[in-house]
Amino acid sequence: MAAPHKFILQISASKTNWSVKVIVVRKQFPKTARNSNSRYQNLTLMDLERKEITATMYDANITALNNQFELGKTNIVSNATVKDFKSEFRSFPEQKMWNVTGRTNVEELNEDNLNVMFSKFELTAFK
Structure with a gap:
């Protein structure tokens, strides 16, 4: 496992041997794709800088890795496949997503980082 841990914004498709400490902040129920x-299953993961990324698991990986990603738990995730969001689904340029597979290392930490999760504020300016 790579050390020290990086942050979500430091990870790109060209990076290898990386690890990020993340908190599971959202976990959708598994869904069936429209055309197949x-x-x-989509997960929203947040690092300690309060940056979020969408991580997706497919088919057998949902069952195999489901217990690894419990809501509110802190994990170290290493070497997920990093992909660009399709342009029609991006909220902002350079938006990435992680594809979590059986090759992705997920290590649960016995840490309480919920204060990071609940202290995220999104402010909107009034004009």
């Missing part, structure tokens, strides 16, 4: 019988 493939199932997927």
